[in-house]
Amino acid sequence: MNKSKLSLGPLLFNWSNDKIRDFYFSVADEAPVDHVYLGEVVCAKRIAGKDYLPEVITRLEKAGKKIILSGMILVLDGRDMKTVQDMASMAGDYLVEANDMSAASLLRGQDHAIGPFINIYNEASLKYYEDGGASRISLAPELPASSLRALAKVATSELEVQIFGRMPLAISARCYHARAHKLHKDGCQYVCERDPDGLTVDTMDGQPFLAINGLQTLSYSYANLMAELPELSKMGINHFRLSPHDVDMVKVSRIYRDRLDGKINLEEANDILQAEMFALEFSNGYYHNMAGLKQVGT
Amino acid sequence: MFPNPEKPPANEKFSPLLLAGIITRSLPVAPLNRLLRHMARKIQNNHPAIMARLRPLTGRQFLICPTDLPHDIRLIIGEGHVDCMIEDEFMGPADVVIRGPFMSLMDMMDGRVDGDALFFSRRLSVEGDMEALLTLRNALDSEDIDLRAEILSSFGPLRRPATALLKIGQHLFQSLSRDMSSLSQAMTKPLADRCDGLEQENQGLRDSVVRLDRMLTKTQNRLQSLTRKKTI
Amino acid sequence: MTKLELVCPAGTPAALRVAVDAGADAVYMGFRDETNARNFPGLNFSVDELAEALDYAHAAGAKVLLAVNTYATAGHSEPWTRAVDNAARLKVDAIIMADIGLLEYARSSHPGLRLHLSVQASASNTVAINHYVKEFGIRRVVLPRVLTVPEIRAINSRIDIKTEVFAFGGMCPMAEGRCSLSSYITGKSPNMNGVCSPASHVTYIQQGQNLKTNLAGFTINKFGPNEQAGYPTLCKGRFTANDETGYLFEEPTSLNVTGILLELMEAGVSALKIEGRQRSKAYVREVVQNFRVAIDAAARGERMVIEMDNLSEGGQHTTGAYSRKWM
Numbered sequence: 001m002n003k004s005k006l007s008l009g010p011l012l013f014n015w016s017n018d019k020i021r022d023f024y025f026s027v028a029d030e031a032p033v034d035h036v037y038l039g040e041v042v043c044a045k046r047i048a049g050k051d052y053l054p055e056v057i058t059r060l061e062k063a064g065k066k067i068i069l070s071g072m073i074l075v076l077d078g079r080d081m082k083t084v085q086d087m088a089s090m091a092g093d094y095l096v097e098a099n100d101m102s103a104a105s106l107l108r109g110q111d112h113a114i115g116p117f118i119n120i121y122n123e124a125s126l127k128y129y130e131d132g133g134a135s136r137i138s139l140a141p142e143l144p145a146s147s148l149r150a151l152a153k154v155a156t157s158e159l160e161v162q163i164f165g166r167m168p169l170a171i172s173a174r175c176y177h178a179r180a181h182k183l184h185k186d187g188c189q190y191v192c193e194r195d196p197d198g199l200t201v202d203t204m205d206g207q208p209f210l211a212i213n214g215l216q217t218l219s220y221s222y223a224n225l226m227a228e229l230p231e232l233s234k235m236g237i238n239h240f241r242l243s244p245h246d247v248d249m250v251k252v253s254r255i256y257r258d259r260l261d262g263k264i265n266l267e268e269a270n271d272i273l274q275a276e277m278f279a280l281e282f283s284n285g286y287y288h289n290m291a292g293l294k295q296v297g298t
Numbered sequence: 299m300f301p302n303p304e305k306p307p308a309n310e311k312f313s314p315l316l317l318a319g320i321i322t323r324s325l326p327v328a329p330l331n332r333l334l335r336h337m338a339r340k341i342q343n344n345h346p347a348i349m350a351r352l353r354p355l356t357g358r359q360f361l362i363c364p365t366d367l368p369h370d371i372r373l374i375i376g377e378g379h380v381d382c383m384i385e386d387e388f389m390g391p392a393d394v395v396i397r398g399p400f401m402s403l404m405d406m407m408d409g410r411v412d413g414d415a416l417f418f419s420r421r422l423s424v425e426g427d428m429e430a431l432l433t434l435r436n437a438l439d440s441e442d443i444d445l446r447a448e449i450l451s452s453f454g455p456l457r458r459p460a461t462a463l464l465k466i467g468q469h470l471f472q473s474l475s476r477d478m479s480s481l482s483q484a485m486t487k488p489l490a491d492r493c494d495g496l497e498q499e500n501q502g503l504r505d506s507v508v509r510l511d512r513m514l515t516k517t518q519n520r521l522q523s524l525t526r527k528k529t530i
Numbered sequence: 531m532t533k534l535e536l537v538c539p540a541g542t543p544a545a546l547r548v549a550v551d552a553g554a555d556a557v558y559m560g561f562r563d564e565t566n567a568r569n570f571p572g573l574n575f576s577v578d579e580l581a582e583a584l585d586y587a588h589a590a591g592a593k594v595l596l597a598v599n600t601y602a603t604a605g606h607s608e609p610w611t612r613a614v615d616n617a618a619r620l621k622v623d624a625i626i627m628a629d630i631g632l633l634e635y636a637r638s639s640h641p642g643l644r645l646h647l648s649v650q651a652s653a654s655n656t657v658a659i660n661h662y663v664k665e666f667g668i669r670r671v672v673l674p675r676v677l678t679v680p681e682i683r684a685i686n687s688r689i690d691i692k693t694e695v696f697a698f699g700g701m702c703p704m705a706e707g708r709c710s711l712s713s714y715i716t717g718k719s720p721n722m723n724g725v726c727s728p729a730s731h732v733t734y735i736q737q738g739q740n741l742k743t744n745l746a747g748f749t750i751n752k753f754g755p756n757e758q759a760g761y762p763t764l765c766k767g768r769f770t771a772n773d774e775t776g777y778l779f780e781e782p783t784s785l786n787v788t789g790i791l792l793e794l795m796e797a798g799v800s801a802l803k804i805e806g807r808q809r810s811k812a813y814v815r816e817v818v819q820n821f822r823v824a825i826d827a828a829a830r831g832e833r834m835v836i837e838m839d840n841l842s843e844g845g846q847h848t849t850g851a852y853s854r855k856w857m
Contacts, residue, residue, distance in 0.1 A: 074676065074705055077655045077684055084657075101653060105661035119707060119721065121601035124631025142710045142719060143604075150605035169711050170704040170765075172779075173676035174857045180771045180778060185857040201778060202770040203749045209715070212771065212778070217704070219714055285717070291746060292714035347543075347579075351572045409544070412813040415841045418759050418782070423736055428729040429571050432808075436572030439810045440542035 001233045001260045006253055007035035007160065009138075009243040010070035010097075012168065012213055014046045014192040023244070024056040028063040030250040032257040033242065036060050039070040039087065041099055041117075043175070043214045044079045045188070068095045068136070071103040073117045074171045074215065095136065108132040116140045116162065117171070121147065123154050130157050138241060141167040141223060144289035145231065152235040161232060163225035164252060165243025166198060166211055166218040167292060176212040188214075196246035208281075209293065221283035221293050226259060226269050228287050251276055327369075331383045334371065338382040340448050349378060351437035358430045361385060361392035364400035375434075394426035394434075407438055408445045533829040534791065535801035537595065537694060538818050541573045541808055546583045548811040549592075553822035556593035558626060559583065559807065560724075565613040566597045567650060568807040569724030577616050584620060593623040599648035600724045601629045611635055618643045626672065627651075628707055633666045646670040649696070650707035650721070656688045663691055670694055672803060675785075676705050678854050679793050686798030695794060697787045698817055699805030700843065701850050703765050703780035711764045716746045727763045734762075743767070751782075758782065760843035782844030788821070789835040790849055791828035813841050 008027060011020065027036060038056065040047050057067055071084050087096050088106035097113035098104040104118060113136040114120065114129045120139060129137060138160040139148065152159055178188040180199060192199075198211030198218050211218040222245070225232065229240070240260075242253055252273065259269040274282075285294030342349055352375050360373040370385035372392065396403070402421050405411035413435055416422035424431055538554035540546035549557050560566025562574040575583060580596070587594045596617045602610035610632055617625045618640035625643055627633050628650035636643055649672040653659045662668045670692045673682060686693055702709065706720075713719030716731040727745055735742040739755035743762040750767035753759050760766050760782020769778045787794060787802070794802070802825070804817055820836045827834040839845050850856050 073708070074652075075655050075658070076677070076681060077688075081655055081657065100655075101651070101658035101661055102655050105657050108661075117708065119601055119629070121629065121722065122604045122607050122631050124602070124607065124634060125629060126631075128630050128634055140710075142713055142722065147604040167710075167714070169714050170709040172704045173851050174703055174779075176778060180774070184855070186854070199771050204752055204768055204770065204775060205749045206770070207748060209748055210711075210769070217711065217779075286713070289717070291717040292710065294717075354571065406810075406812075409811045412810045412816075412841055414761075414809055415813065418843055418845060419840070420741070420753070420756055420759060423734070423741065425734050425736060428732040428734070432570055432729045433572035435810070436542065436570065436808075440544050440572070442544050442547075 001229055001262070004229070004233055004238045004240060004260045005034040006032065006256055006260070007068075007239055007241050008033045008037065008249070008253070009162065009165070009241045010037040010039055010041045011244045012042055012166075012216065012218070013196055013198065013244075013246070014043070014190065014214065015196055015246075016193065017050050017052050019196075020050070021052040021056060023249070024052070025059055026250055027253075028056075028059040028065060031253040033065065033253050035066045035068055035239070037068045037070045037097060037241075040083070041070050041073050041115075042171075042216045043192075044072065044083055046190070046192075046214075047083065066095070068097050068113055070097045070115060071099045073099045073168075074173065075100040075102045076173075097136075097138070104129065104132070104134075111135050114138065117168070120151070123151065126151050126155060126157075130155070136160065136239070138162070138239075141286055141292065143286070145228070145235075145287050146289065148232070148237060148287075149235045152237050155236070158239055159237045160239035160241050161225065161237055162223055162241040162243055163229070163232075164241075164256065165222055165245055166220070167223050167243075167286070168216060168218055169210070169292075170217040172215050172217070175215050176217065177214045180212065219283065219292060221281040221295075222277065223284065223286075224270070224273065224282040225284055225287060226256070226273065227266055227297055228284060229256075229260060247277060327384045327386070330369070334382040334384065337448055338373075338380045341443060342378075342380055344448075345441045345443060348437050348441055348443075349380075351440055352380070352434065355430055355433050358394070358427070358434075359390075359392040360431070360434060361395045362403060363395060363397045364403055365397055366399050373434075392426065394424065394428075394431045396422065396424050396431065398422040404445060406435075408443065409439055532800070534795060534799065534825045535694075536818065536821055536825055537801050537803045539699075539804055539807040539809070539814060540575075540583070541568065541570075541806075542811070543575065543579050543583060545807075545811040545814045547586060548815045549818050550587050550590045552815050552818035554592050554818050556595055556623070556801070557583070557587055558595040558597055558803075560597045560599075561613050561616070563609055563613075564603075564722075564724050565600055565610050567599045567648075567720055567724045568597075569600070570808050571729065573808060577620070580616070580622070581620055584622065595624045595626055595646065596622045597626040597648065598632065599626050599628045599650045601721045602632055603722065607631070611639075614640065614643075624669070633662070633668070637666045644669050646672065646694070648672055648707070649674055652676075652705045652707045654705065656685055659685065659689050659691070663689070670801070672696075674705055674707075675701060676851050679790065679797050679852050682794070682799060682852075683797035692800035693798065694801035694803050695787075695799050695852075696785055696850075697802035697804055697821065698838070699784055699809070700761070700763075701780070701783070701785040701805070701848070703850075709765075715748060715764060727761070732762045758843075758845035766843065781846070781848075783846050783848045784838075784842035784844075785850050786836075786838060786842070786847035787849060787852065788824045788838075789833070790852060791824055792831070792833055794852075795828060809841075816841060 069087050071087050084103045091110045095113050097115040099115040099117040110133050114134045116138045120126050136158045141162050175185040177192040178185050181191045192214040198213040200208050201210035202208050208220045255273050258264045283293050283295050286292040288296045355375040356377050358375045362371040372383050372385045374381040406413045535555045537556045538549040540557045540559040546557050560574050584594050598613045614636045624646045626646045626648045628648040645668045647662050647668045652674045654674050659671050672694045712726045718725050718728050720726045731746040733744040741753040743751045745762050750762050765779040766782050824834045
């Protein structure tokens with residue numbers, strides 16, 4: 001598994017400019033990841049006042065990390081589209097990841113990446129994007145092993161799967177963070193800043209099961225495909241995405257790297273990860289063709 | 299049918315209230331069961347496409363409980379046929395229980411009223427296997443069944459002398475309103491309310507036990523993982 | 531301005547006849563399998579039933595649109611391509627699709643087949659819509675329920691195809707075709723299985739006069755005595771965040787645009803879609819009749835608000851994202 005590459009997915013949460021900069025500096029200096037996705041994918045409003053990108057890109061590139069720019073998930077004409085167009089215009093300098101059909105359309109014919117928010121459920125769809133120049137395709141967390149295997153069998157692009165972090169489940173025009181604080185989206189006061197890993201949603205019986213992040217809804221549980229890594233490699237999937245969280249991501253990435261390199265066994269790897277993420281729940285149900293929140297094995 | 303010269307409207311326009319009356323307590327169950335059986339057979343013969351849609355339900359049992367009548371109806375989906383009978387105390391638990399006012403149930407099965415809307419408004423309550431219920435609802439809705447007509451025509455070839463039924467019908471027609479009101483009073487509302495309260499309290503306690511249990515397991519797991527970590 | 535086209539749901543052949551008789555301009559339905567987004571038990575059409583439906587609808591001058599709007603499964607896409615082949619063979623008036631691989635298949639295998647882009651494709655902007663037009667020759671787009679009326683007007687001014695918008699019934703607060711909430715809890719999703727919060731995972735618990743709805747072991751809602759209920763759909767449940775319990779995503783409610791038909795016409799919308807293939811023919815009859823009246827009135831420039839809250843989830847209605855205040 002040691003030819004496998006680790007990547008750090010786009011930051012989904014609305015951290016402060018300084019926190020983001022410090023985070024990526026530490027990633028540049030210490031995290032054993034090969035690719036780093038950058039860019040705001042959830043809400044264009046969050047981009048205002050953020051100027052970390054040039055500094056962070058320089059630092060990451062200097063550390064030998066490959067940069068991929070991620071486009072927005074839900075794109076409406078106007079402000080959202082402007083960010084997508086700006087990003088697509090950088091396709092010559094960086095690999096750009098489309099997360100909406102608008103970006104995929106603008107990037108078609110050039111080398112680009114397709115993100116997990118573009119629906120690829122079958123071979124014909126995969127081929128459509130590959131034919132359009134996608135060299136790197138990150139698949140949706142919802143796909144079971146049987147689908148991943150079938151896609152990997154025919155893929156000519158590099159396939160990626162998210163192996164760590166809360167899973168993106170939905171996107172909306174409505175801001176649930178604002179709604180939870182009885183605010184309107186237009187006067188949201190950026191309340192999503194307050195929850196660096198998303199705001200936990202419990203059932204009326206107190207069972208936690210979702211997390212909201214502005215316009216986005218995430219799983220409460222954190223995906224952990226540690227046990228599935230060998231099988232994924234065997235399928236021919238060699239890119240593994242870690243979705244950034246407000247935990248020690250340097251340490252988290254080291255655990256996965258050490259496991260991929262065979263320096264620690266599965267049980268050790270999961271024990272260290274669980275100790276690091278003390279109060280959290282893990283899941284791998286989607287991979288095993290079950291409800292996504294289920295945890296199989298371990 | 300009801301060849302009653304004194305009440306000609308009953309011939310032309312079958313009143314569902316009449317059926318409501320027929321299913322009342324004072325009646326012997328046997329003729330009712332024959333009626334229900336015959337009606338089920340008629341529907342299954344006249345609407346073969348419905349039977350195709352019901353195939354996934356083979357073996358499923360539905361209990362239909364008109365809340366304003368004393369008898370409940372058991373519907374059993376067999377292989378290529380359906381059985382319909384008055385519920386008795388020796389029958390096992392049903393897969394699905396549907397409760398609602400008799401008229402609402404009739405209107406829903408006839409496709410006159412939207413079942414979901416009845417559910418939203420809480421006039422209808424359902425419990426059990428919801429997939430089975432949806433299959434049944436969708437199957438019945440997939441064809442145009444006039445339940446009232448089917449029931450009415452079911453009376454025709456009954457082997458029992460028509461006079462027996464006629465007698466019953468007349469009696470019911472006369473006493474229907476009285477029966478209905480006494481029946482609804484017989485629902486013994488105060489008692490029901492008290493039971494509701496107790497049941498709610500019970501459920502609340504059950505819920506919190508489950509919750510506490512879950513928290514305990516989680517804490518234990520965390521402690522275990524910590525202990526494991528320390529021993530490494 | 532031309533009259534709005536009324537596109538109506540048909541979960542069963544009986545509902546189709548009801549819709550056509552009640553004045554539908556077009557009826558949409560799916561085959562009885564996972565190739566459509568209302569893959570509910572006992573619902574939908576066999577190939578033979580679709581053939582009969584075409585005869586019935588065409589005799590009354592109504593169009594028939596077939597929804598093949600889920601995403602084909604990797605290694606198992608035969609049911610989807612077969613559905614497209616059957617649609618072409620039976621000469622449906624259009625096929626409604628979302629899967630890009632399937633659009634590609636339809637365009638290359640059946641170039642004469644008219645293609646509509648399903649709401650499940652979530653084409654929310656001009657660039658995306660024009661991409662589908664250029665690549666697959668789609669003739670109509672069903673707009674995702676994330677757009678305001680002014681945004682719809684702007685899109686219509688920049689595209690050359692017709693737009694269809696949702697007008698009544700169940701309403702996803704999430705962008706359609708991009709939601710895995712259901713599969714996270716139940717293992718079954720709209721995209722892969724054509725179901726959301728499926729009945730097989732629903733339990734209703736009557737606690738006296740109270741009703742508790744449970745989805746795959748999670749309490750989705752609790753309704754007090756006589757409180758209007760809704761479907762046990764995940765996004766319309768009551769949840770707790772920040773120590774406060776309520777309808778975090780959306781209330782049990784139904785979309786109803788009878789009050790803004792004039793604005794939708796002015797925004798260049800061509801067709802209105804009624805949601806509810808899973809509903810009974812009683813629902814179809816009432817909603818289609820009312821919309822027939824409202825659309826005919828709007829064509830004369832008259833505004834006619836028809837509530838129909840008796841058919842709505844939670845007994846209330848909304849104009850959803852069409853109005854910015856919803857967001």
